[in-house]
Amino acid sequence: MAELRRHTLRDIALTLNLSVNTVSRALSGKDGIGEKTRALVRAEAERVGYVPNSLARSLVLGSATTFGLVITNPSNPYYAQLISGIELRAKAHGYSLLLVVTDEAEENEARAAESLLRSSVSGAIVVPVQGQVDSWRRLGAVGVPTVLLNRDLPHLGYRFVGTDNELGAYQATAHAVARGARSVIVLEEDLPITTIANRIAGFRRAMAEAGLLVPRGSVISVPTRRYHHAALPWQPEEAYRVARRMLRRSRLPDAVVVGNDYFALGLYRALAEHGLKVPDDLMVIGFGDYPFAGFLSPSLTTVRLPAVEVGTTAVDLLLDEIAGGRGGQPRKQLIAPTLVVRESTGRPDGRRPIAG
Amino acid sequence: MAELRRHTLRDIALTLNLSVNTVSRALSGKDGIGEKTRALVRAEAERVGYVPNSLARSLVLGSATTFGLVITNPSNPYYAQLISGIELRAKAHGYSLLLVVTDEAEENEARAAESLLRSSVSGAIVVPVQGQVDSWRRLGAVGVPTVLLNRDLPHLGYRFVGTDNELGAYQATAHAVARGARSVIVLEEDLPITTIANRIAGFRRAMAEAGLLVPRGSVISVPTRRYHHAALPWQPEEAYRVARRMLRRSRLPDAVVVGNDYFALGLYRALAEHGLKVPDDLMVIGFGDYPFAGFLSPSLTTVRLPAVEVGTTAVDLLLDEIAGGRGGQPRKQLIAPTLVVRESTGRPDGRRPIAG
């Protein structure tokens, strides 16, 4: 069926005594071709196992049916889900995915941008590192539709889809307050990204609305960046260290909101070692609703992030731009997260919550 | 710097009054070119922000500098790590990554194979679904070097890299036995893949060596396949259900070896609900050493899988084949996992183990 060299349109044309052109149109479903001819060509293509050469096709057309996907770290469960969602949607529309991992490093980002350019991707979905270097301007400049994910770079004017992190942190904090917390501490990654700035803003808003003070030191950074290596999970450990220091130093807060569910793991351990009980001594609220969150003990109240929805929206925006549309939609789209209440913030009804 | 149309070799040739060919060689670092000319060309390329068109290059050369990576489910932490590792290594050698997700479905697999073919990838790394359909033969048939990951298809003759699952399960079981277990139960996914068959074999070997019986029903399937949807984490929940049934029915085993750490979460919950203590009433051993394993309470003894090593080895094999080498290495390469002992199998020293 298939030999060592791939068959081309020319091969089929030759055996059928047709022109390459005719074969091309027969297979691409264009009209202006006899039904018998079309059937003939299709049969022969089938027989020899013809597979079109996308390189040639894309070269003529000026762009490949490929989307570039630039992610900081696929080992983050949130991004893993995102990748699946994006791949599924892209595939459904006939696009392949070129995956580039930046590992939160600007150097990689510059190379990633060039890689997408070289490959003539027809669109790009990018989680930018948000550093000093501007690696993504060129994509737009040469006409590659680009959508930013989760971290905005407003000056580029690209469309943006992300989670409403401000709202998420607000919900988390407000929930803690509603359950009686008067002092709340936030544990966040030390990345200089808007994601985190927004969460802190949400936290402050909730506190302000409740008329609660936010003393200095209420937002604690967990140093993770220098450990960034996409293949390694480092976060619970680092959060554990930071949490231990926190428990030694300060007066105990009533609740801790952490930047991701891994942090909650480290915090849980530190608290256990100090003989503190969650939620009785201290409430914990996570971010992410990672697969394990509902199965910890106590199960973790956490902000579920709409990873798949964010991903598919990004693809849709790209498809829309490729189709020429800029259908009046706003540049910036924020998708609301959902607070999933579990045991780590108390169980007022006395029953064990259902895992989610 | 960059305008809407990308610059080509021709553009540079025109402005410098050189032939396209000369420019090409100047930039590609071939010799037989004047140093001044080369400098001139490079400067101009830099000035206009020249980016080579890989489509054209690959079309001429017959294959793209791209590897196809076919994964069943990126939301599995093991595969997430694998992806990172592969991407890093491939990138270091100048290869991009075309990612295709199969979601354990044969239909997707057939389409995936064709997608790689269309894109003229220069190599493929594949985690096959191991179903009835033979989607991967054609790749090899048209000369695309292909490496199978984790699940072998020996009849294809492709190189294979994977984890030594037999050994992993053996270690896990032997460890439980060494800690006093006389009856051991295995909870595995219901996928018809060699991975799982091998683990069961390892389990049986350990039991046999210890002179222990393996009664019927010692291997329990957790139905996950029908839920397969790469973007959704379903496993703890399913394992929880199965574990609950197990606890109602049978006499209590001394230890349970589970197919992945998610299952351990479900099992933990079921045990807690039955008022059973780990490890005192029952030991639990996981598979995967997912990032949370060391932070559960009790922390989970588990088989750490060499995801990154498997991934980079796969890339190296591909590079080797592309370089023409088939350097006498065996077709099949198994990398040994490591048992990480933590609290869930008892703490003979009475001290809390360190998280890993």
Next chain:
DNA sequence: GTGAAAGCGCTAACAT
């Protein structure tokens, strides 16, 4: 309804 010709941007072979 079908064919011939041109060209996408690049590299390789063969000039000079």
Next chain:
DNA sequence: ATGTTAGCGCTTTCAC
């Protein structure tokens, strides 16, 4: 050391 020619496999334009 540089230029010319040809061609990778496909689609588009324009004849017939």
